[in-house]
Amino acid sequence: MSESNIRNKIYQYEKDIDLYYSKIKKLEQDISELEDLKSKYSSYQREFEMHQSKRKNTLENVKENRVSAKIVSKYYEGMQQLLTGNDFLNAYNGLDNVKTVINSKIQNMLDEIDSYRAKIRSCNDNISYLKSELRKLLET
Numbered sequence: 001m002s003e004s005n006i007r008n009k010i011y012q013y014e015k016d017i018d019l020y021y022s023k024i025k026k027l028e029q030d031i032s033e034l035e036d037l038k039s040k041y042s043s044y045q046r047e048f049e050m051h052q053s054k055r056k057n058t059l060e061n062v063k064e065n066r067v068s069a070k071i072v073s074k075y076y077e078g079m080q081q082l083l084t085g086n087d088f089l090n091a092y093n094g095l096d097n098v099k100t101v102i103n104s105k106i107q108n109m110l111d112e113i114d115s116y117r118a119k120i121r122s123c124n125d126n127i128s129y130l131k132s133e134l135r136k137l138l139e140t
Helices: 003-064 069-084 084-138
Strands: none
Touching: 003 084
């Protein structure tokens, strides 16, 4: 291998390393944005729970005020179903599902970052090898 060929390969590996670092930086920014989004969804979920709890307490107060037992009973049953039934669970679980999807995307990005770091190590190993080959070539 000629000196120029070795230098060109070293240069190409260095360009590859720069590219990998820029991809890692972009992925880290994307991860940060997803973490922020996940935090917002957790906040929404806490707010949702808090409002749901307030509604349940209000409903319990209505039940205790026995104005008309039959009307209150029917109202209570209907509202209880709304506050604890499938609609509530679907909405609450939907927020959990969003966080699960975000976590999955973050994990995929972390795996991609690990892959780029492995490529950077490989490029550095190749550069070291080529530099030693270049020294040998120049010594002769």
